[in-house]
Amino acid sequence: MNEVIGDWNNYQAPAGAFRSRVILVTGAGQGIGEAGAMALAEHGATVILLGRNEKKLAKVYDAIEAAGYPQPAAIPFDLAKSGEAEIAQMAVLIQKEFGRLDGILHCANGFSHLSPLANQKMDEWMEMFKVNVAAPFVLNRALFPLLKDAPDASILLLGEHHAFAPNAYWGGYSVSKVGQKNLVEIAAAEWENMEHLRINLLVPGPIQSPFRLKTHPGETRESLPPTSSIVPAILYWMGDASRGQSGKTLTVNKIEGGGNLLVEG
Numbered sequence: 001m002n003e004v005i006g007d008w009n010n011y012q013a014p015a016g017a018f019r020s021r022v023i024l025v026t027g028a029g030q031g032i033g034e035a036g037a038m039a040l041a042e043h044g045a046t047v048i049l050l051g052r053n054e055k056k057l058a059k060v061y062d063a064i065e066a067a068g069y070p071q072p073a074a075i076p077f078d079l080a081k082s083g084e085a086e087i088a089q090m091a092v093l094i095q096k097e098f099g100r101l102d103g104i105l106h107c108a109n110g111f112s113h114l115s116p117l118a119n120q121k122m123d124e125w126m127e128m129f130k131v132n133v134a135a136p137f138v139l140n141r142a143l144f145p146l147l148k149d150a151p152d153a154s155i156l157l158l159g160e161h162h163a164f165a166p167n168a169y170w171g172g173y174s175v176s177k178v179g180q181k182n183l184v185e186i187a188a189a190e191w192e193n194m195e196h197l198r199i200n201l202l203v204p205g206p207i208q209s210p211f212r213l214k215t216h217p218g219e220t221r222e223s224l225p226p227t228s229s230i231v232p233a234i235l236y237w238m239g240d241a242s243r244g245q246s247g248k249t250l251t252v253n254k255i256e257g258g259g260n261l262l263v264e265g
Helices: 031-042 054-066 084-098 122-149 171-190 210-215 227-238
Strands: 022-026 046-051 073-076 103-106 153-158 197-204 249-252 262-264
Touching (some): 022 122, 031 046, 031 054, 031 103, 073 084, 084 122, 122 153, 122 171, 122 197, 153 171, 153 227, 171 197
Parallel strands (some): 022 103, 046 073, 103 153, 197 249
C-alpha cells in the first residue's frame, strides 16, 4: 500500500486553485460529473462539459454561467456510439479552441441493467466496456499531447466499488469497471518519468447519485452521503496538491461491509 500525501478526503481547495486551467469532464450532465464540473468551475477552471444528453449539459452550462464562473464549453457526445475518428476530431477541436488541456475527469458511466449472467447479452457487455474502459483510453491517448505539454495535468477516472466487491447480477458492468484499475496502473507506469502528469482512480462508495438510485431503488436516499461529499477528493486529485501521486485506486465514503477509506496501489 503506497503512502498518499495529504488529507484528500477533507481537502479544502484554495480560491482560484484552478484558475487558467482547462478541464474536460465526461458525463457532465448529472450526478458526480455535474458536481465535479461545478466545483472545478467555482475554483476558476474553464470546464469542457461532455455528455450524451444535450438538455442536461445545457442545464449545467447555464448554472456555471449564472454563478459567474469562467465560461464553459459544452460538447454533446455519446461515447457508446463514437469511434476513434470522432474522438480524434474532438481532440483537434479542443486544441483549436483552447490550445491547452490540464486534466480529464472521466465520469461517463456505461451501465445496462442488473440481471443474471444467463440473461446478459454480448452487445451489452461490449457497450459497457467501450464506455467504461475503451473510451477513456482513447480520450487519454488523443489528448495526451496537450496533457503532456501542460505545466501540471491530472486524469481522474470515477470507478465503482462493485468492481472490487463483485456480486451476483452485476455481471458485465462489474467486469468492465475493474478494468479501469489496470488502465490506470499501466498508464501511470508508462508515465512515471513525467511528474507533472498523473492518472488515478477514485471509487465512490454509496452516494446520492442518479446511478445509485437506479441500482438501489428501495434505498432511503437520506441514508447516503450527498453527491457533494466527493467534491473535496475530486479537487485534490485533479489539482496540483496531488502532484507526483499516480497509479492509485482510492475509495471515498463508507462501502457496504467495509470501512470509510481504502487506498490501494
